[in-house]
Amino acid sequence: MTIHAQALLFDNDGTLVSSLASVDRCWTRWATEYGITAEEFARIELHGRPAAEIAADLLPPEIVPQAVARIEDLEVEDVPNGGVHLLPGTRGFLDSLPGDRWAVVTSATRRLAEARLDAVGILPKTLVAADDITRGKPDPEPYLLAARALGVDPAHCVVFEDAPAGLASGRAAGMTTVALTTTHQAHELRADLVIENLSALSALVTEQGVEISLRD
Template sequence: MHIHAEALLFDNDGTLVSSLASVDRCWTRWAGEYGITAEQFGRIELHGRPAVEIAADLLPAGIVPEAVARIETLEVEDVPNGGVELLPGTRAFLDALPADRWAVVTSATRRLAEARLDAVGILPKTLVCADDITRGKPDPEPYLLAARQLGVDPARCVVFEDAPAGLQAGRAAGMTTVALATTHQAHELDADLVVKDLSALSALVTATGVEISVRG
């Protein structure tokens, strides 16, 4: 299968990097600090959603801003503790791309996203974070904003995601979607293409964009 794109838009956590161990540590501690029971916590989907939305599902509105600031601090401080690592294929795939043809689009705050990306040496020219939007994934706003910043028609963008909410956002934006089965089972992911991770793909830069292919 070959996919042609003018711009490639990547989720970060679970797509480019793995932060699952850090997320588990930090959110478990956070839940304990705010008196959230294991039963309450277990019903919430953490992955691929902005922290403010998760906190709003669990806590009274009046303490949500404080609680969001707290989880951000916990996660940023955990980065040096081995809180993030590159997923297979990330470095080689990104190195094959021109800097102005790709962006990172994450549900994390800018402070947290930059901490995680800096830890693994990824320096995107374009970075869309929770701070930049009013509606997070699965709303298409984050991906539409990235397309505007890159100056590319959404229909000519490809979204790389590991979470159902992010894939839904990409589809709603009118973009081609590629799912990476890094945090969910393949059958849970609705996308134009599903692969295990970026090591399964190759990118060839052409005069008109980027040709994405599944490795044989």
């Protein structure tokens, strides 16, 4: 199978890097600080959604801004504690791409996204973060904004995601979707292609764009 693209758009957490240990530590502490019960917390989908939306689901509106600032501080401060690392295949796959042909599209704030990316030595030329949008994944806005920033028709973009919300965002934007089974099982992920991680893929840059293929 070969996928032809003009631009490649990557979610960050769970796609390029793993931050599960950090997320678990920080959100558990945050929930305790704000008096959220384990039962309430267990019902919330954390992965792939902006912190502001998660906080709004759990807390009174008047304290949401303070709570969002608090979880951002906790997660940024936790980055040096070793809770973030590159997922298999990330470095080699990104290194094979021209810098103006790919972007990172994350539900994290720009401050947090840049802290995590810097920690693993990834420096995207284009980054779309929670600060840049009005509606988060599964709305198509984040990926449409990235396509516009790269000057590419959404129909010629490929989205790489690990979470159902992100894949739904990519589909709604009219893009080809590739799912990674790093945080969810394959049957939970609706995509044009499902892989374990980026080590399953190779990229060939041509005059027409990028050809993405499964490794033998």
